[in-house]
Amino acid sequence: MGLQPNVVNSAFLIGDPARAAMLVALLDGRARPAGELAHAAGVTAQTASSHLAKLLLGGLVTVETEGRHRYYRLGGPHVALALESLASIASREPVRRKVPAPEAQRLRFARCCYDHLAGRLGVAVACGLQDRGFLTPAADKRFEVTPAGAAWFETLGLDMARIKSSRRDLARQCLDWTERQHHVAGPLGVQFTALLCTKGWIRRAPSSRIVEVTREGWKNFKQELGIDEWALRAERPSI
Incomplete structure (x- = not known):
């Protein structure tokens, strides 16, 4: 009772x-x-x-x-x-979703958010970094870089010692407004995105926040973080 x-x-x-x-x-x-x-x-x-x-x-x-x-x-x-x-007690009616315009679809798939990677790709990168044990979620919406993660970022070309921590720490969890999941923000997110551009994995569109992944980029995303292009594109749109 x-x-x-x-x-x-x-x-x-x-x-x-x-x-x-x-x-x-x-x-x-x-x-x-x-x-x-x-x-x-x-x-x-x-x-x-x-x-x-x-x-x-x-x-x-x-x-x-x-x-x-x-x-x-x-x-x-x-x-x-x-x-x-x-x-499960009653049958459910099919849900009809509005299909976004092509430009909106590209923006949701991959874009920059305050100079760090966002969209479905940004969330996939954050998940990949956690799956590989390079980042771990922490309190106060932070990500902690593990020793294995620091070594991986260094090997990729980031000088971890020179990336200064902000008031919200080296890496933080930023809620993605289209995916409703977290991507990586903070100084690490910014420098990592810049490095991906420098290495030619991604290209930023000149007149928008849209990000395009190069063929070399998809190859490296798959090899380093287990992100498969076609599996990612096949995911159901968030809205």
């Missing part, structure tokens, strides 16, 4: 159609801004803000601040499991 209030409260929060739509939109594990969740639920920004405040208080979502923006994600895997279990 002692658990009943928690069950009732969670059921009440999930039971509202607008809040349920917001939670379902977060099932892919990515963080999303309130405006996007309002659109998914078909409600106004003010109404969405009220719903999100209730979901936050109920522990069904968490919030992350990136600059002036706030991004929401599910409160944990247990919330996703509960939603998926409930969704």
Whole structure:
């Protein structure tokens, strides 16, 4: 009986159609801004803000601040499991997604964000660096460079001793606004992106933030970080 209030409260929060739509939109594990969740639920920004405040208080979502923006994600895997279990009771209708324009697709795939690599490629690089044990997530939205990582960056051509740490440390986790996952920012992210340009792995477009990967770049991304071009291009668009 002692658990009943928690069950009732969670059921009440999930039971509202607008809040349920917001939670379902977060099932892919990515963080999303309130405006996007309002659109998914078909409600106004003010109404969405009220719903999100209730979901936050109920522990069904968490919030992350990136600059002036706030991004929401599910409160944990247990919330996703509960939603998926409930969704399995009834058949789900197919979801229709709007296909972005070609220029927007290129921007989302690979771009520069304040001089560090972002987009789907930037997130893949961050994941590759972690999978190889070169970076590890740390507190306060930081990445720590492991000894193996420092050696790898040095071999690639970065002088780690000369890269000065900022107030937010050598490398930090920057939430990607299209992928809703983290890419590598901070002094390391900036210098690493510059090195990739110098080595000819990537090219920056002259009049936009779009980044193009060269054939040599794809070869090296696959060899060094396990990033396969066609597998990455085949991934489902985030929005």
